[in-house]
Amino acid sequence: MTLIEEIQKDAVDSKSDLSALLRKCKLVAARLGSRPLEDWLLWESNGYPDDVDVPAYRKCPLELKGHFSGPLGSGIQNAPIPMMCLPEGVRDAYENYKCRQSIASIEETLKKAEGGTVWMRTGDLAVILGTKVYQHQNCMQAWAEMSVGSLVELLNTVRNRVLDLALALWKEAPTAGECPGTNSHTIEPARVTQIFNTTVYGGAANVLGSASNAAVTFNVSQNDFSALEKWLSAYGAQREDIEELRGAVQEDTRPQAGRGFGPRVSSWIANMIKKAAQGSWQIGIGAAGKLLAEAISGYYGL
Secondary structure (H helix, E strand, C coil), X not given: CCHHXXXXXXXXXXXXXXXXXXXXHHHHHHHHCCHHHHHHHHHHHHCCCCCCCCCHHHEECCEXXXXXXXXXXXXXXXXXXXXXXXXXXXXXXXHCEECCCCHHHHHHHHHHCECCEEEEECCCHHHHHCCCCECCEEEEEEEEEEEHHHHHHHHHHHHHHHHHHHHHHHHHCCCCCCCCCCCCCCCCHHHHHHHHHHHHHCCCCCCCCCCCCCCCCCCCCCCCHHHHHHHHHHCCCCHHHHHHHHHHHHHCCCCCCCCCECXXXXXXXXXXXXXXXXXXXCCCHHHHHHHHHHHHHHHHCC
C-alpha cells in the first residue's frame, strides 16, 4: 500500500487519529515540494499564527452572553448580548471569529466540553459594555459561546479536504510521494500546488454556525410587528407573551444603534429565556436570546 493510499484509508475512517493523518500528509508534501501544501499542514497541526488568515471553514460567529446587575437588587443572568451593542472595533472579532487552534487542541477542547457548548473568555468586554446593553443594568461579566457542533464540523472539513487532496494526487500519479529511489511517479510542485488550491481552498467552504439555531429563519422588517408576531407564533410563543412584547415596544423609548433595548423589552427577553430553559417554548435556551435580539433588532431597523 502506498503512502497516498494509507492517507485515503485513514481519511475515510472517522475513528482514525486526525493529527497522525496530518503527519502522513506532511511526508507527502515534503517529497512533492509544494510549499503552500506544507504551510497548510503545518498550520493545521500547530495552529495558525496571528499574521496568517485562516480558511473560511475556521471562521464562525460567536454568541455573547453576560450577567447584569441593576438597582434595588435587580439583575439578569445568562442574558444575550446583541452584536449591535459592541463597538465597531471589536464587533468583527465575535461576528467572524477566527479559530486558530491546532487540530490536537480542538480535539482536546471537545473532550472537555460540557452541555454542547464551548465557553471562551472576552477579556475586559464587560467593562466596555457597561450599561449599553440593557437600560439601568450594568454588565458584570461577559463571555462568548460556540457550539460543539461548529468544532466537530471543522474537524470533519479538514478530514474531507485531506481525502479530496489524496484522491486527486492519486489520480494524477498513484505512486507519488513514495520514498526517493523507489519506482514512483513524480508530480511537478506547481501542479501539486494547483491540486492543493483546488481541493482545499477552491471547493465550497463550509460556513460554521451554531447548530442550535441553524434551522431557525425569519424575516422581520422595520416597524412590521405583524411579521415579528408571525415568527414568534411559529415557534410557540403564547398570545399573552406576544401582547406583552407589543406593549413593551410601544412604551419603551426606541433604541439607537449601539445602545441597549429599553427596560420593558429587556425584561421581556429575559422572561422568554427563562421559558426556554424550562422547556415551555419551542426554541432551545442556547438559541433563544440571540434569535430574539436579532428579531427585535430587525423590527427596530437596527
